[in-house]
Amino acid sequence: MLTKRIIACLDVHAGRVVKGVQFVDLIDAGDPATQAARHAREGADEIVLLDITATHEGRQTLLDTVRRTARELFVPFCVGGGIKSARDAEQVFEAGADKVSINSAALADPDLISAIGSSFGAQAVVVAIDARRDPAAADPVREAQVFVHGGRKPAGRRVVEWAREAEERGAGEILLTSMDADGTRAGFDCELTAAVSEAVGIPVIASGGAGTVAHFADVFGRGQAHAALAASIFHFGVSTSRSLKEELAKAGVPVRLPC
Amino acid sequence: MSLVEAAERIVLPGVGHFAATERLDATGLTGAIRDAIARGVPFLGICVGMQWLYAGSTEAPQQPGLGAFSESCSRFAECTEKVPHVGWNSLEVREGSRLLAGVEPGEFVYFTHSYKGPVTADTAAVTQYIEPFAAAVERGNVMGVQFHPEKSGETGLKILRNFLAWQAKGAGC
Numbered sequence: 557m558l559t560k561r562i563i564a565c566l567d568v569h570a571g572r573v574v575k576g577v578q579f580v581d582l583i584d585a586g587d588p589a590t591q592a593a594r595h596a597r598e599g600a601d602e603i604v605l606l607d608i609t610a611t612h613e614g615r616q617t618l619l620d621t622v623r624r625t626a627r628e629l630f631v632p633f634c635v636g637g638g639i640k641s642a643r644d645a646e647q648v649f650e651a652g653a654d655k656v657s658i659n660s661a662a663l664a665d666p667d668l669i670s671a672i673g674s675s676f677g678a679q680a681v682v683v684a685i686d687a688r689r690d691p692a693a694a695d696p697v698r699e700a701q702v703f704v705h706g707g708r709k710p711a712g713r714r715v716v717e718w719a720r721e722a723e724e725r726g727a728g729e730i731l732l733t734s735m736d737a738d739g740t741r742a743g744f745d746c747e748l749t750a751a752v753s754e755a756v757g758i759p760v761i762a763s764g765g766a767g768t769v770a771h772f773a774d775v776f777g778r779g780q781a782h783a784a785l786a787a788s789i790f791h792f793g794v795s796t797s798r799s800l801k802e803e804l805a806k807a808g809v810p811v812r813l814p815c
Numbered sequence: 816m817s818l819v820e821a822a823e824r825i826v827l828p829g830v831g832h833f834a835a836t837e838r839l840d841a842t843g844l845t846g847a848i849r850d851a852i853a854r855g856v857p858f859l860g861i862c863v864g865m866q867w868l869y870a871g872s873t874e875a876p877q878q879p880g881l882g883a884f885s886e887s888c889s890r891f892a893e894c895t896e897k898v899p900h901v902g903w904n905s906l907e908v909r910e911g912s913r914l915l916a917g918v919e920p921g922e923f924v925y926f927t928h929s930y931k932g933p934v935t936a937d938t939a940a941v942t943q944y945i946e947p948f949a950a951a952v953e954r955g956n957v958m959g960v961q962f963h964p965e966k967s968g969e970t971g972l973k974i975l976r977n978f979l980a981w982q983a984k985g986a987g988c
Binding site for chain 2: 557558559560561596601630631632633654676677678679680728729757758759782783812815
């Protein structure tokens, strides 16, 4: 039986894992290669490394980090942040990533999705969407808006339509982050996740708002998510992906166990 | 090509479109691999590399596969489930598989694909998604896996170790 994936997400800045709320007050949380291997050992089904270094010089550091991380990692490995061209993506793949996640660059140049997909396959292209409900709309969920620049600037696109277009252009998965829920620990935006999942034929990864094990069960059920990103949950109580999955299994969610 | 001719073991990894296997024909690798397999060299195809072992695939009907297995690959049937099949799914290993020796019932491996091979007498493991399909195929020294052993944690590493240890029956020390 196909299982629901728990994806561990590491924010990386200048070659180090960092923790912080909304990218403010960053705390050094170790070496990315070491942390990724630890998460895999502790039962994560996949690793996402999100580079939040915004500088040009940072690219070489990132590629070096990806290379070191991939060498010891035997689960799927996705890299996001700062990938603006097919050439950027190619370098990340050459360094050992299995997938790239693209966000604002895909909005600015939607051809980028097919440009990467035609060389490396649709399975290698994750389109990340930062979404906010539109409180002024008749249907705030179905008319939710895409945001860029860390959720500060509207992109002028509706989430459901953009997800559909991304699929048509050859995206293999959608990584959907609810900017409304992000950081709240009050649960994923299940309505929005379900709306996107129903609109596309490719898997949807839910992100933003996890605070308890029940939130994960909820987004896999009501939210129709295929995978969920776990980041801050490891800071409060649930210590590993394995323990999270053991709790989910008790709640009837199909997960990869033992792992 | 000389590399394939001299190889003690051959792995054909594959991610992408079946049509891309045309490159194997164009570079002469298809013939070199066919000869190597005939000499008894252990061969492992991964993902599209496994699909290539069949006669062909509906993904690129004009492009023939190696034909080591006479059937063809086809796309998952249209239904409410997502295609591609992405994620960790379990294996039902058939008795006698040497590639999958030591893999317990229900162990998970990582898949990402939209096309698959049919379940036949040569199927070494079956996985269920929309319908049962061949997660692994094996006949003598010709082996293929639809999943990615290199991305399947300890289970995947065990399978790769089995492949590296594979010896023709009755051969060796």
